[in-house]
Amino acid sequence: MTTSKTEGKQCNLVNHDEIWKVHINMELESAKSWPQKWGFLTESYNQAMQESSKVTDRILKLELPEHLRTRPPTPPEEYLETTQAFIGWRSAVPGLQLERYGRVQCGKKSFLKELGWALDGCS
Known part of the structure; x- marks a missing residue:
């Protein structure tokens, strides 16, 4: 039998099965020994979860x-809200307007004129 990794080479299924069994046994043994080696992490995890639940209670x-x-939701059959309408109602609130500092002024002055330079001084 051939596989895509070892094209042209014989694949021994019995050896692959034995390797798989060894991997499974290693997983089972490590699962059994984990509480003795790393069980202290569960206590600190439980403490952290209790502290975070206290913080989330305060935040809520x-x-x-x-x-x-946000506004309470309206049923779609009563009022279908588009993006344009959503932006429109928000811009009607004075604190949420896009132009907070007044209208945008387009520059009609020339930097060169302000400095008193000739207009063809920069190319």
Whole structure:
């Protein structure tokens, strides 16, 4: 029999079966000896999980600021909301507008004119 890894070479199925058995036995033995060697990790893991559950309880009790709260969902058959409508209602709230610092001013001045240089001074 040939396999894709050893093309042209004979494959001894009995040897492969023995190797597989050795691997399985090693896995079973390591599973049995794990609690004696590494069992202390489970205690620290349980402590960490208890501490994290306390932290998540505190986090869940915090309220979001008003500008981060979401609207309650509406059934789709009543109102189908598009992305444009979602952006539109958010931009209607003064604190959520995109232009926080006023309207964008397009530069109509020339840097060269401000410095008093000739317009053909830079190429």
